Structure formats: C-alpha cells, structure tokens
Amino acid sequence: MPDIRDQQRTMALRIPGLPHAAVPAAVRSVLGLAMVAAVAVTPGFFSSINLLSLLTSMSLVGCVAVAMTFITLSGNIVSFSLGATLSATTIVLMASLDHGLWPAVGLALLFSMAITGVQGWIVGYFRANPVIVSLAMLSLIYGVANWATGGRGIYPTATELDVFKGRVAGLPIPLLAFAASVLLAQGLLSLTRMGRHAIMIGANERAATAAGIDVPGTITWVYVAAGLFTGIAAVLIAARHASGDMEHGIGLDYAAISAVIVGGNAIEGGRGSALRTAGGVLTISIVQGVLILWGFSTSAQALAVGLIVLLILLLHGRRS
Amino acid sequence: MTPISAVARPFCVLLAVFVAFALLDAEQGRFLSVATAFSVMQLFATIGPLALALGLVMIAGEFDLSIGGAMSLAGCVAVLLGADHPALGIAAAVLLGALLGAAQAIAMVRTGISSIGVTLAGLLICSGLAYMLTGNTTIGYDRIEVATAVNAPILGVLSMRSLTAVAIFVILGAGFAVSRLGRDLVATGSGRAAARTAGVPVDLMLIGTFAVSGMLVALSGSLLSYGLAAASPIALSDALVPATVAAIIGGVSLSGGKGSPVGIAGGALVFCLLRSGLISLGVKPYLHDIAIGGLLLTVAFLDARGLEASLYRLARTGERVLGRGTR
Amino acid sequence: MHMIDRRPEVSRTSPPPRLTATGISKRFGAVRALYEVGLTVQPGEIHALCGENGSGKSTLVKILTGTHQPDTGTVAIDGRPVQISSPQSAEANGIAIVSQELSLCPDLTVLDNIWLGSARAPLFPRKALLARDAQRALDMLGASHIGLDQRVSGLEMGQKQLVEIARMLVRDARLLILDEPTATLSDRDIHRLFAALAALRREGRSVIYITHRLAEVFELCDSVTVLRNGRLVAARPAREFDRESLVESMLGRPLADLYPSHASSHDAPALVIENLRVPGIVKAFDLEVPRRAITCIVGQIGSGAPEVVQALAGLIYNATGSVRVDGRRLSLGSPQRAAEAGIMYVSGDRAQEGVFLELPVRDNLTATRLGALSTAGLLSPFRLRRVARALAAHVGLHSSRLPSAVAQLSGGNQQKVAFGRCVDNRPNGILAMIEPTRGVDVGARADLYRMMREFCESGYAIVMTCTDLEEVLGLADYAVTMFRGAQIRRIDRAHLSIEHLLLDITHPEELPTDDVRAAHARH
C-alpha cells in the first residue's frame, strides 16, 4: 500500500462539542458499556457452559490473531497464508506422532516457523510485497500439501495429543495457551530488541534502515514469530480434532485480521500490541456469543463482525 | 503514460504460456483447439471484469478484499429480481455494486482509513447480507433459456458473457488512454497528497473508482449467476486470488500508480489460459495451485523493491567465493 | 548574487490589490497555527513571506490554495471576495502554488504532471495543444532540456522543482505562490527561476515567495510580510529592512551569534575514504575526515555529494571503494555495518528517513542503541527510560516531551531528536549528515550549530553535505567541492570563500558561456 500520509484527516469520527482527541475514548467507553449491558441482559451468558466454550473457541482463533499482530505491526499488513500454514502444520504434526508427542510438537512448530520464515525472508530480503507473497504461499502450500498427502487428510489413531484437550485448575488448556501466547507475544514485542525494531520498521521503514536497524533480519524474525503462534494454534486444533487436514485453517485468516483491527491496532503498522489484539478477540467472541444466545443465526455473526470492524476503523482513523 | 514495456510484459508472458502449452500438448489437439479458446474466453468473462475492478482500485493505490462477497451478493440480487426481466436484475445488481463500492470509498476518504480494513468489513457485511437475502440456500434461476443464451458460442470462441467482458475492456481501456481520468487515476495512486495539491479531485476519483469497480464486480457476478442458472450466498466462484493474480501479472502494482486496463486484460488472459490450458491437458489439480503460486511468487520477486540490491549482493558474494576458490 | 532588475515604482492607488486576506485564523487541534493574520499583495509585485519554522507560512498559503479551510477570515482577489474551498477553486480564482512538499506524481510523464489537476485541461485532451503550452513554460524557465515524455521518477530533484514551477505557469495564474522553491534548486536553476519570476512580474502577475534564505528576499522581493508564532509582526517594503532587522523581526530578538567559533586543533583522520564510487553518480572520491572537525561536502544537485554521505552510511548497496574508520576497513553497502563502525546517519529529510514520527520521543532517542542496551536481546524499560532522559538533556530537549509523538514537535526539535539518537553511541563516533538544517529556522539552527560544535569538541568527526554556502562558510573546518560526481578539491577553513566554492561547484570551464558564468564573472 502506498504511504498516503494525509495530514488533514487523522481522526475519523467527529462529535460536535467534544474535543477532537476525546472522541475515540468517548465512543469506546460507550461501546464498552453497551457490551457490558448486552452481556448483563443476556440470559445464560455467565453460565459456565457458555463461558467455557466461548473462551475455548476464542483461544484457537486468538493464537492466529496474535500471529497476525506481528505481521501487521511490522508494517506488512496481513498474511493470507496463516490459515493454510496452520492446516499444513496439523498434517505434519499428525504424520510425525509416531516419533512421540513432544518431538512431533516440536517438529510441527519448527515446520510452521519455517514456512512463515521463508515468507518473511522473501519479504524482508527482497522487499517483495507481503500481501502478494502471502497469496503465492497460500497457493503453494495447498498445492504442495495435496501433492504430498495424495490429497488426503491424516487421521492417526494415536491419542497422545489428548493432553492438550484437558484442563488445568479448571481452565481449558487452549485458554491457558492463548493467555501464555499473548503474554509471550507482548513480551517479545516490547521487551526485546527484535520486537521494538519490528515496530519501528512498521512505523517508518526507511527511517529504520537509516538508523542501522537490520530490517531484513527483523522482518524474517517477525514472520518466524508469527509461525510460532500459528503452530501453537495448529497443535491445539489438531489435538481437538485428532486429525491433520487442509480444512482446519479455513477462514482463520479473516477472523484473525478482524480481531487485529477490532483490537485497535493500526493496519498500516507501527502502532498496537498483542494485548490489544487479545481485546479484539475477546470483543468479537462476546458479540458473537451474545448474538447466538439471542437466537441469531451464524450468518448474522458475519454481518455483526463486519459492522464492528467498520465501526472500530471509523473510530480510530488513520495514524494520528 | 504507461511505458510500453510495462504493457508488453503480460503479453510476453501470454505468448510464453501459449507456446509452453502448445509444446506440452505435442499435437494431441487437447490444447490447440477452438474449444480451448472458447473456454479461455469463458473464464475471461468471469475473471476479466474482476481483475479490472481490482486492478483499477490497485492503480489508485488501494486494495479491495470485498470483491468475492460483492460478487455473490450481486448474483443473488440479480437472480432474485431478474426472474421476469433479466435486464432488470442486472441493472439492480449493478446499481447495488456501485453503491457498495461508493459507500466503502466514502468511508475511506471521509476518515482516511485504509482500504484493506474497510473492504474487509465490506466483505463480511456483503456475505452476511447474501446469507440473509437467500435464507442460506442456493437459489435457482428458472430461465434456462437465459442461461443458455449468455453462454452460447458466438463466432466459435465468444459468448454474450465474454463479449460483454471484452466490451468493458475496450471502453474502459480507451477511456483510460485518451481521457484525463486515466492520468488522474494514476496520479491518485502514485502520489496521493501530491495529486491533491495539484488539483486532482482525489476523493472523487477514489469514490468513482470504487463505484466503477463495484459495478464491474456486480456485472460479472450477475452474468455468472445467470449463466449457471443459480445464485448462492457462498460465492459461486473463487474471486480474490484469480483477480489479484491477473491484475499483478497485468503490470499493476500493489503500491499503486502503475498499470492500465490493456495490461490487466493481458494479465487476465494469462491467468485464464493457464487455468484452461492445465485443465485441457488434464493435469493433476495440485499442479494448478503450484503453477499459480509459482507465477505469483515470480511476479512478487520481479516487482520486489530490493531485488536489484539483493542480486548485487549475491553476485558480490559469489565473486568472493569463486575468487577464493581459484586462488 | 543575481542581477535582477527591480520592479519600476508604480502608483499603488489605481488597481485594487491582487490579494487581500484579512483576519485569517486557523487551529490544528491544540496548535494555533494562525491568529488574525492579514496579507496584502499588489499586482505585479513579488511579496516575501518570512518567518521561523512553524510560524504559519505554509498554513497561510495552503488556505489561499484551498488545501486548508480557515477558521475565520476573508480573502479577496482583485477586490472581489472569494471562497476558496478546494485546489480547483483556487485555480479558478487564478491562484497557483508550488508547495513545499513537491506535488508531482512519479509515475506520470512531465507533460502529464504539468497538466495534472488543471481545470483547463479538457476531459479528452489533445496532446499537441497541451505539449505546446507545456514546452513554452519549460522554455521560459530555461528548462528545455527536460523532455515532455520523460517520467518524473527519473528526474533529478532540481528538475522536478522546475516542472512544478512550469505547472504553475501553464495555469496562467495571476497570483503565484512559491513555498521554499529554491531549497533544492541548483544555483543556475535559481538564477533562471528568478529571471522567470521577474518576467512574470513585468506581465503584472503577483508572486508570494516563501524562503528561509534571506539573501533572496533582498535580491528578488518588493515587499515582505513577517509571521511569528502564527501572528503578523510586520508588512513593509523590502527596502525598509536590512538583514539584521529582518532576522530580528522573525525571531523577536536580535540574533547574537549564529555560528559558533571554529575548532582550534584537529586530530588525525577518523575516516579515510579512497576511490569511493557510486555507479552512475560518484566517480573516484577520496577524502580524509579529521576528528574534532566539521567537513562539508559541497555540491549542487547532481554533484553526488549526498550520495557520498549515503554510501558512507551504508545506504547505497552498490557503492565501492575503500573506507577506513580509525584504520579499520569498513565494507560498504550495509547500514548496520556502518552503524557498528560508529558512523551515524542524520538526514535533513526527517519525515522520510530521519525519525519515527508516530513513535514517542523516548523510543526515537533509543532507536539506534537497542542492541547496546539489550542483554541477550532483552531490554529493560527502566534502563531505556533512563537513557532516553539523559539523551534528551544532552541535546536540549525538555524531558516533558519524552512521551509525546515526534510528529508533535517543531522541525527544529525533531532534528534535535534525530541528533540525540546518534550521539553518545560510542565515544568517538562519526556523524554523517545530509543537509542537517534543512527546513530548520534561524533560531533553532543556532542551537544545532552549537551542538555540532560541542560534539566535535568531545571527539566526534562530522562529515556533512550542505547546499547553503553561507552555512558552509560559517560552519566548516574543511570543505570538499564536487561537480557532476567528481571531486574538485579540498579547501581548508583559511581559504574558504563563497567565490571559490561557487566557482568549484559550478565548474565554469566545463560550461559554455552562459549567463550563469557571466553572473559569476561579475563577483
């Protein structure tokens, strides 16, 4: 995307009588209150069944959204191949379970990081357009996966992966994995040199180059990190469905991008955090949960998420 | 305004793909046939307008994720409203497409937010609407004679659908080349703030481009639905990747300011020839994906900003290694 | 410097003023960019608009050209009140601008750019007609060498500026606005521009001319309006000002000493450059840069001077040659390696490659030293905070500014941030700078100059490019002149003079006798 910096229009929504800078905060509080109210008047929202299933399904998307956050923050907008990477990783995981649980998990994570890492290397060293590279990888992953698996999913009878389905201290493991991922990601972004460099690259790549920051290396690393979190999601999903299948990741890319945006991360990069993404994931899940409890169909959920994404975008506007 | 070489590239690729297939075919007549040409043009009828829609938006320096959703929504509207008068259905769908495009663009220019975000919202909203409109079922279009008519061969290789696509390219291509608007569009994508200062009505250009793009998508979607005698909230055809591939092979750049309808037509033809060619040769399906991915990756490499520098470094490293080797 | 005939005195009573702007106010959020400002420009005059950075000059002219809308105030053209709601309506009212930020589209040809956005170009234009007018405009600027079908992305900076000015000419405007047009022009082009402006003045057109080069005000302009902090402080004929009084009214105080004193002793070379080449631009460049001194590389657009500095900073991938930093060989082509060797790059183009506008001052200051501040890749926020505070103090930024985004600082303060992140990285670093004071006002400049000198004293070597010869004269311990990619010579402080520099960087023996040479000969 071009850098269409446009000094005059920074803030999106204007509310007469409210100072410019207070608008997002005001609207956000109103939204927050509305959500609290909606949750409060929704019967059954706080039932343990609802909370547990909401938190579990949220966690799976959430890990991919955390992965996407790295890509977005570093100025590489989106990757459309994280879902496909996830699917391919479930296959690798399942195919390597014979070697034992942890070696297989390790291999799967390495595989996932390698796939996204290659993407990052191409984007970083050659400065190729990240969106196009991700679309190319999407096709390549599907093609190669279908070739390698003879076009079939993998359904081993092994049950080792069941350890990832249980609970610890009453909390579902996916939720714990998601929470750990968010914290780890946030730590990587704000407490490591690489993370901070990534944000600087997202804010202004030329300035980062001029400052002597290793732009190609950092971008490669960013994608590797994205691969790690995608891989974690892949392990969780493969465990739940006891299969490796190219279908597992379908639709996750869009869900992840939606969460990144709803969390208030700047889609152009340079501003945002993993915590924000977690907020976005939570917001979307709550809205979906409320809709379902009120008996709306799944198709209404897509519409609702679309409207929220639009609202949040209007709220934040471009770089301020 | 666009250098000849940029326009020539897709057509060179086209020639290369053509020759490659002709050789692969080895005179078995699977590829070199009128039927393949017809098939290429049929695919072009769907992909061409989509690629043009996306390409124009990309020339303006934006991107549109919503084309798949808008396409299926338009198809549903056309089929639902066009039972009695097919033209009416198309008109309604095209109008809707224009409105959707314009609405998204207005959201962008009024607030300065990026098109990826807005059109992601647009995609979700369009598909949500399509589900609601159809009650989540595929709706049939009873007028089989219309379906037959839009796809019936004309002069062997064309059909009403592909003729429409060709006409769209001719009209927009000519308009782009001779009118001021083409230049204004390139300027809008090439340097937004500069164009604004120079007096180009940038916001209007964006709204207009998205509206036209929405119309093209809707037209493609409704004709496709008529031709298939069905409309479905699940897109009837994969739209985003083919359109992106076609536009990019056609010399459009994701960073805006580059490309032309003629180039996009070439890119769309490359894509259609590739897909139809592979089908006609009966190649395993995974090879389609690999071919498309490989092509896209190649273009990504060729257009990469740092390619020259990387090659230079590579050469230097090579020199050093070789130099050491001989010493 | 240039010989331009003055506008003949005419009676001011007859025609109404070309432009009368009154009571113009404009806020940007909390910033009051303009407060009740007025501006009157007569037909057939060149009117200078002066003021420090951020005083509101650009904002005022952007209001006149419809890019911004004023909060209050009225504008009249030729005595007729007008509403300027967009660049298009500005054109309809006969106003055209060359804005401070170039407004050319790199992917279009020169011809297309000249006519871009013009309401006079029909929807279906006839190329021949447009080309005729465009060529005429270029000829008038003495820029016939620029081909109409060339793509603007391939032009040099100065040529781009000329195209921009040509665009203004074809619009047949009665009020032309030039916002710092000479910042990137070569001397010869400036001369042509002045001639063209003088011709326009003779035709009765009016010009608003914004510049930080005060000499130009006295050379070219008939009257001067001075802004300070968004307020009007003076509007008088140019001859009623002299240099000191103009600077004083811009700053609101007399300017004591712009340039600090020079270094007394210089050390051994910190940087030895031999046979540096940049394909297509720089031919065989040799230089020794001493420590504790400021070395200026002087050359016009196209001389290759900025490329030398960029190559030193590792920003040009295909630069070749031998560069030694304190005796250690530096392999070119990687900004990281350059940074590791102690070469820190400061660009005058702050928004593009200087600072991270959206990030806080604190993060900007520590941007280049995260490697040094991290242990095994891990950072401590407290440590970062401490270091940032120390650096801010070092370059004279108030620590209350640390959390705010750099975009909210004035240009001068932004440049201090850019400095801050480079210094102290290692005790004896090398600052490689390109036009470090570009777009920085006189007041802030003095600060920057003093700071540069202090760095030198503490052991730094500074190598910088500079197109402002006055600045070279005031600042440099050594100057190296360049012309069309070739090094002309190295001059030390004792032998520096504007005439020498000018002669070198325009290299008259290679030029045919033209008026530039004539102009120089008269000095």
Add this chain to the structure above:
Amino acid sequence: QDRTAKGKRVAMFMGPTQDKYLGALSKGFETAATAMGMSVTVFSSPFDPALQGQQIDDAIAQKFDLFVVQTISQKAIVPPLTRAKAAGIPVFLVVVPLEASTANDALYASYIGYDDAKLGQLAASSLAEALKSAGRTQARIAVIAGSMAEGKAVIRERAFREEMTRHPGLQVVVTEDVKWNPVQAERSTGQLLARFAGQGGLDGLYGMNDSLANGAIQAAEAAGVKIGPDKGGLIVVGGNCQAPGIKNIQSGKMAATVFVLPIEEGRRAAETAKTYFEGGKVERRVFLPTEPVTRANLGTTAQACSY
C-alpha cells in the same frame, strides 16, 4: 458402436479430492475403471461451481465417452449438463443426485451412491434408540449440518427431521450450518450448548459426518458437558463412518454412525460404467446398501470404515 468398456475415456468431475470422502471415492473409481480398461481423467475443483461448469464444457469439447459428476451445486450444474446432453455424452452422478423432476431426470443416465434420505433416517433412528435406551423420552436434539445451501446436507437434514417426528417427545430444536468444517462445528456446538443450557440443555446431537460429530464432542467436553447416556449427558450420532467416528464409538463418546464406503461407491460407479458401455441396462438410481454402525457391529464394520 463397439460394445466394450476397453479404451473408453471417462472424465470424472469432483469437488476437492483432498476431502477424505471425495478422495477415497475418486481413487476407488479410478482404480476399478482403469482395471476394466477405461482411461480416467479426474477434474477437481475447490467447491467452485463456475469452475466445474467450465471443466465440463472443456471436456465436452474433448469428446469424452462418459462423465462421472459429483455436482458441486445441483442448481448451477443444470446448464453444463444440458450442454453435455446436447453433445450426446452420457452422465453418471455420484455423491448426490439432482432433485427429482422430469427436466432434471433427463440430464443424467444414472446416480450411483448412497441414499442421503436413508442416511439421515438411519442416523435419526439410531439416535432415537440411544436416547430411549438411556431413558430419555423427552429430548432436545441439534443437527450440526454440512453445507445447507443445497445438496446432501439438505436431504439428510430433511430425512432426519422427518424420522424424528415419528418419535414423540424427541424434538429437533436447531440446525447449524457449519459447511462440513469440523473447526466451525466445534465453535457452533459450543455456542448452541450455551444457548440451550438455560432451557435444560441438549440431549442429542447429529453430526452429519464423524468429523463434525467429533468437533461437537470436543466442544461439549471443553464446555464441561457430559458425553454419553448417563443423566444429563449429550448423546451423539455421526455419519459416514470415518476414523474419528469409529474411535469415538469405541470409547463410548458416540452412540452410532452410518455406514458408507466411498471406495465402494467409486467401484460401483465403475462397474455401472462398464455395464453401460457393454450395452447393459443401467438403473436410474443405484443405491448402495447401508446400515447403522454401533458398538454392536463395530467388529464387522470398523475395518472398512477407517478410510
């Protein structure tokens, strides 16, 4: 006409063959038909009706002798099949038939495959039986369905509901369309469980294939809902007897699935093609035998089912 299958060129049009069912089917057909001397070209498309139409048009031009089609969209396939008919190429359908109508019936020679109405009905009766043997006379039942836009899922769902009307007290309260995606099945089931928790919870659940049923089971376990016949437990039946289903039946998490064998479907299609080429009579609908798979008959079916 030579009345032999030898040397005949058959084009097979399938959805994505990476789908386990479709992959097994096309493999079964290819193997059997090749053994009978036919040459088979498989065209696969990622659930893209437009592309499938295009593939059929291309194949018409290449003058194949027979088409075997898994229709991706029963409505959008009509124009291409009409063109195939005009070109005189016979069409066999697999996986799902067209809706019965005189116009549609004219478009194909034979449907070889399972009767989805029967599959839905068997699932319903198995679920009803499991519920009854668990002592539940009143039960709320959810259906986690494949793509409900048209096709198999619609037929199965209709038959499932119809069968349930024969069991008073058992009520199908909701159908969720998860488009055959197990991950989506998990998410939707979680949401359904929450939605019905306030009304006493769900008692039975039909996942249209075992992957979907397995996704649903994961959701229930994650939400702390018991699985199985015990009081308050969710009783699950699946379909298509896939590997996860067999595993779940073994561990008692699923009451039943329904026997289908895609390889067999492919083989039968090839046999029917042979019969057709040799001039024999071909039934309009060749329904393959099926039966419920429960713990009781797992021994005889498990082997065949783990495709």
